[in-house]
Amino acid sequence: MSEDLLKLHRDAIDQIDVDILHLLNQRAQHARDIGEIKGGGIIYRPEREAQVLRRIKALNPGPLPGESVARLFREIMSECLALEKPLSIAYLGPEGSFTQLATLKHFGHAARTVACASIDEAFRLVESRQLDYVVAPVENSTEGAVGRTLDLMVSTPLKICGEVVLRIHHHLLRKTPAMEGIRRVYAHAQALAQCHEWLNKNLPAHVERISVASNAEAARLAAEDANCAAIAGQAAAERYSLAKLAENIEDEPNNTTRFLVLGHQEVGQTAQDKTSIIVSAPNRPGAVHSLLEPLAANGVSMTKFESRPSRAGLWDYVFFIDMEGHHSSDNIAQALKGLGERTSFVKVLGAYPQAVL
Numbered sequence: 001m002s003e004d005l006l007k008l009h010r011d012a013i014d015q016i017d018v019d020i021l022h023l024l025n026q027r028a029q030h031a032r033d034i035g036e037i038k039g040g041g042i043i044y045r046p047e048r049e050a051q052v053l054r055r056i057k058a059l060n061p062g063p064l065p066g067e068s069v070a071r072l073f074r075e076i077m078s079e080c081l082a083l084e085k086p087l088s089i090a091y092l093g094p095e096g097s098f099t100q101l102a103t104l105k106h107f108g109h110a111a112r113t114v115a116c117a118s119i120d121e122a123f124r125l126v127e128s129r130q131l132d133y134v135v136a137p138v139e140n141s142t143e144g145a146v147g148r149t150l151d152l153m154v155s156t157p158l159k160i161c162g163e164v165v166l167r168i169h170h171h172l173l174r175k176t177p178a179m180e181g182i183r184r185v186y187a188h189a190q191a192l193a194q195c196h197e198w199l200n201k202n203l204p205a206h207v208e209r210i211s212v213a214s215n216a217e218a219a220r221l222a223a224e225d226a227n228c229a230a231i232a233g234q235a236a237a238e239r240y241s242l243a244k245l246a247e248n249i250e251d252e253p254n255n256t257t258r259f260l261v262l263g264h265q266e267v268g269q270t271a272q273d274k275t276s277i278i279v280s281a282p283n284r285p286g287a288v289h290s291l292l293e294p295l296a297a298n299g300v301s302m303t304k305f306e307s308r309p310s311r312a313g314l315w316d317y318v319f320f321i322d323m324e325g326h327h328s329s330d331n332i333a334q335a336l337k338g339l340g341e342r343t344s345f346v347k348v349l350g351a352y353p354q355a356v357l
């Protein structure tokens with residue numbers, strides 16, 4: 001190793017760090033000035049943030065990977081935004097949950113995250129304006145929809161202003177690093193289902209599987225009782241200082257959860273958006289086909305079509321539809337008009353940038 005060469009590079013890094021420091025603070029000053037111009041109005045602008053991150057990824061010459069530079073800029077924007085006004089975000093807790101990870105992935109670490117005991121409570125805190133935004137899980141690639149979030153969307157006045165997509169890795173966690181003597185495994189019902197095959201193969205049949213409100217809650221319980229294990233993610237393992245007995249035990253390697261971000265604002269258009277709506281349909285032949293017609297006729301691509309029993313009438317259904325594009329664009333506006341002529345209930349849940357990170 002040449003000491004001279006090493007020093008040369010380190011001196012160069014020292015100089016670059018000074019430049020980065022100055023540039024970061026210049027950027028922060030501009031954000032602060034923008035905050036003054038907004039004058040107490042809406043500070044968080046998801047459309048602008050998506051544009052900044054997409055542009056950085058597109059311009060990135062490497063050798064840093066695009067995903068990495070986007071994550072760094074995510075944190076820079078998070079700090080700049082906090083200078084304008086710190087954001088408070090309600091999420092499905094407790095601390096260490098996947099929803100908290102999703103929240104930090106989307107808003108960065110300068111946001112104040114508030115753990116809530118239920119999805120209902122998280123929505124309530126934002127609806128009553130005690131907190132600014134809510135992050136809630138909406139679907140998992142193996143387990144399907146999160147029913148409670150969908151049900152709350154029917155009546156909430158909040159608008160979707162973003163989505164977060166998170167790869168889910170489950171680990172078997174315990175206070176002591178040994179597989180022997182486990183009597184119970186705690187996990188959220190969805191995590192138990194997602195690791196079903198692994199549990200059958202690797203744990204004796206007498207080990208009880210107990211579903212609890214969240215994976216982080218499972219980790220908390222396992223931290224209190226050495227006879228128990230928990231299925232949870234990395235954040236919960238760290239939060240409760242648990243040993244990892246087995247890593248990535250999910251049966252489906254591409255296990256992914258999608259979360260929604262909701263607040264009180266409408267979001268402007270970007271080059272890649274989604275629009276989410278709910279429509280109702282009576283339980284009669286051809287009703288669903290009739291709903292899909294205006295979408296097809298206007299060349300609108302659907303990314304999701306999910307049905308839930310409506311609370312209003314026996315065997316009536318509501319449909320959750322996600323479409324590519326912003327509802328202010330011509331084809332979606334026309335499709336929505338067509339839908340409105342065919343059903344008594346159409347609710348636009350929001351238009352928002354497709355997940356960038």
Ligand SMILES: O=C(O)C(=O)C[C@]1(C(=O)O)C=C[C@@H](O)C=C1
Pocket residue numbers: 031034035043044045046048049052076077078080081084
């Ligand atoms: O452009 C803005 O409106 C800003 O406030 C600046 C900024 C940024 O740091 O780039 C910060 C927060 C917003 O959510 C979007 C972007």
